[in-house]
Amino acid sequence: MPKQFTLGKSERLKSRKAIDELFKNGKRFTVSPFRVFFVITKQTELQFGAGVSSKNFKKAVDRNKIKRLTREAYRLQKNSLQKLLKEKEKGLNLFFIYTEKEIKEYQHIYLQTEKAIKKLSAFINEDIS
RNA sequence: GCUACAAGCCAGGCUAUCGCUUCUUAUUUAUUUAGGAGGAGGAAAGUCCGGACAGCACAGAGCAAUGCACCGGUGAAUAGCCGGGUCUUGAGAAAUCAGGAACAGAUAGUGCCACAGAAAAUAACUACCCUCCUUCGCCAAGGCUACGGAGGGCAAGGGUGAAAACGUAGGGUAAGAGCCUACGGCUUUUGAUGGUAACAUCAUUUGCGGGUAAACCUUGCAUGCUGAAAUGCCACAUAUACCAUCGCCUGAGAACGGCUCGUUCGAUGAUGGAGGGUAGGCAGCUUGAUUCCGAUUGGUAACUUUCGGAACAGAUAAAUGAUAGCCCACGACAGAAUCCGGCUUACGGCUUGUAGCUUUU
RNA sequence: GGCUUCGUAGCUCAAUUGAAUAGAGCAUCUGACUACGGAUCAGAAGGUUAUAGGUUUGAAUCCUAUCGAGGUCA
Numbered sequence: 001m002p003k004q005f006t007l008g009k010s011e012r013l014k015s016r017k018a019i020d021e022l023f024k025n026g027k028r029f030t031v032s033p034f035r036v037f038f039v040i041t042k043q044t045e046l047q048f049g050a051g052v053s054s055k056n057f058k059k060a061v062d063r064n065k066i067k068r069l070t071r072e073a074y075r076l077q078k079n080s081l082q083k084l085l086k087e088k089e090k091g092l093n094l095f096f097i098y099t100e101k102e103i104k105e106y107q108h109i110y111l112q113t114e115k116a117i118k119k120l121s122a123f124i125n126e127d128i129s
Numbered sequence: 130g131c132u133a134c135a136a137g138c139c140a141g142g143c144u145a146u147c148g149c150u151u152c153u154u155a156u157u158u159a160u161u162u163a164g165g166a167g168g169a170g171g172a173a174a175g176u177c178c179g180g181a182c183a184g185c186a187c188a189g190a191g192c193a194a195u196g197c198a199c200c201g202g203u204g205a206a207u208a209g210c211c212g213g214g215u216c217u218u219g220a221g222a223a224a225u226c227a228g229g230a231a232c233a234g235a236u237a238g239u240g241c242c243a244c245a246g247a248a249a250a251u252a253a254c255u256a257c258c259c260u261c262c263u264u265c266g267c268c269a270a271g272g273c274u275a276c277g278g279a280g281g282g283c284a285a286g287g288g289u290g291a292a293a294a295c296g297u298a299g300g301g302u303a304a305g306a307g308c309c310u311a312c313g314g315c316u317u318u319u320g321a322u323g324g325u326a327a328c329a330u331c332a333u334u335u336g337c338g339g340g341u342a343a344a345c346c347u348u349g350c351a352u353g354c355u356g357a358a359a360u361g362c363c364a365c366a367u368a369u370a371c372c373a374u375c376g377c378c379u380g381a382g383a384a385c386g387g388c389u390c391g392u393u394c395g396a397u398g399a400u401g402g403a404g405g406g407u408a409g410g411c412a413g414c415u416u417g418a419u420u421c422c423g424a425u426u427g428g429u430a431a432c433u434u435u436c437g438g439a440a441c442a443g444a445u446a447a448a449u450g451a452u453a454g455c456c457c458a459c460g461a462c463a464g465a466a467u468c469c470g471g472c473u474u475a476c477g478g479c480u481u482g483u484a485g486c487u488u489u490u
Numbered sequence: 491g492g493c494u495u496c497g498u499a500g501c502u503c504a505a506u507u508g509a510a511u512a513g514a515g516c517a518u519c520u521g522a523c524u525a526c527g528g529a530u531c532a533g534a535a536g537g538u539u540a541u542a543g544g545u546u547u548g549a550a551u552c553c554u555a556u557c558g559a560g561g562u563c564a
Contacts (some may be wrong), residue, residue: 005147014446017408049446060174060464065450068149072451075148095446106451 007075013049013093022093027123031116033100033109034070038120040127041091046082048074049095056101066098069106073113084121092124 013019026039050070052063074096085092096116 007148009150012446015409019446051446061462064464067446068450072148076451 005075005079007048007071007078011046011048013047013095018047018093019049019095022095026093026095029119030099031119032112033098033104034112034116035097035099036116036120037095037097038123039093040124041093044085044089045091046078046085047091047093048078050074050098051095052098056099062103066103069109070096070098070113073106073110076110077114077117081117081121084124088124090124090127092120094120 013022022037022039026037028035028037030036048071050067052066054063057063057066081092096113
């Protein structure tokens with residue numbers, strides 16, 4: 001039986017080229033602390049990345065903290081997206097950028113990530129129809 | 130008890146659940162799953178110094194640029210560290226104690242020193258003194274002499290200023306002056322003694338023409354440049370096309386990565402513009418001048434010799450986390466990116482020592 | 491990871507080969523003008539020159555360290 005709540009290397013957005021493409025041509029929307037970039041692809045893969053601007057957070061410790069919290073919230077909630085994509089036979093490239101200037105609590109980040117994922121699944125449904 | 134400084138140590142722990150990453154064993158071999166082991170710091174930071182390592186260059190010469198500047202030691206090396214000297218600040222009656230020093234040269238040259246002040250640097254001006262001339266005045270008719278002029282003495286005094294041409298005392302003189310003498314201060318030469326040396330002490334000798342070199346500069350010493358986005362290999366991909374300028378051996382330019390000489394190369398050529406393609410993987414990549422502990426050799430010390438033991442991450446959009454519970458001091462500063470040695474800065478707790486203040490006895 | 495520039499009134503800038511009260515404009519405050527307000531005129535206040543040391547008789551300026559804000563190199 002495979003694990004559910006994983007976030008391994010293959011599930012992260014790693015290619016520099018793909019990221020450049022995402023910021024150039026991807027769609028975007030904003031949910032409270034995050035600005036979400038995404039692109040719907042033909043490969044059936046869900047790839048995710050997170051980032052924080054060094055202008056908003058000067059200390060590397062703070063940036064790491066936020067990225068970890070974001071990854072954690074995404075990891076526990078990405079299953080619904082994965083299921084949807086399998087049904088529709090599509091892929092998705094995702095990037096979350098933290099835009100607030102203060103560190104929020106995990107609970108808040110968790111809730112906002114949930115909203116973002118709901119919005120994403122709505123976009124996927126529209127794209128198909 | 131509080132505060133400051135110095136030294137040393139620690140950098141929350143345990144349990145459960147879900148996760149990340151490296152290595153390894155087994156299973157399967159598109160690779161997945163399971164087990165085991167490991168997984169940020171004292172500053173990982175600032176990038177202020179010094180190296181290792183790598184590439185290019187390495188016939189050489191000159192210029193420039195940058196850095197350093199008391200002595201000795203230490204170490205791979207430094208602007209680090211240790212010890213010493215000199216100067217200096219504070220405390221003290223003193224011995225001494227505790228700091229600080231960018232501590233070569235101002236007699237190689239140039240520049241600058243506001244205001245004030247006569248003058249901020251070859252000493253001029255004023256003032257003073259002597260001789261001569263003129264003669265207002267006085268007069269006992271011999272002379273004396275103000276002011277002024279000429280020549281000479283050049284040197285004390287001149288209220289300022291941060292700073293004014295050694296200080297004090299005496300002699301000397303027409304008036305004066307290190308002009309001379311004594312004491313003191315600084316300085317130059319030579320010698321002796323002590324010390325590896327800086328230097329110290331003593332003797333001898335030469336002087337006493339400000340400050341500023343964190344102004345230019347001079348002297349001595351050192352330095353080739355670049356920096357893991359270095360570099361090597363594999364894979365993939367295209368554009369020997371277009372425009373401008375120069376040039377095709379009477380030579381554009383390139384290399385010697387600051388410049389010049391000089392040397393070598395040099396024609397489907399060079400530079401610039403605009404544009405096209407690729408930005409995947411492996412090595413470099415983590416065990417090395419390594420760090421720590423114990424004993425030991427040498428040394429005042431920094432450090433070091435030998436032996437034994439222990440420890441040491443390796444990511445690549447970038448790994449150490451999240452949630453819940455318990456305990457305590459309720460957790461500060463803060464996240465490796467080629468690797469080491471130092472310095473600097475940020476900061477929680479505990480222990481020890483020193484100093485100060487306060488309270489009680 | 492490397493290199494490099496800057497920091498002056500609330501704001502935008504001067505003064506940068508060291509020389510004494512650090513200056514200008516806008517904004518602020520007070521007064522005049524007006525029935526009131528604006529504009530205008532007159533005046534005032536506002537600075538530990540980012541911070542801490544040092545050199546110098548004297549530092550915004552020179553030097554060192556720190557803090558902060560940019561820029562740039564594939």
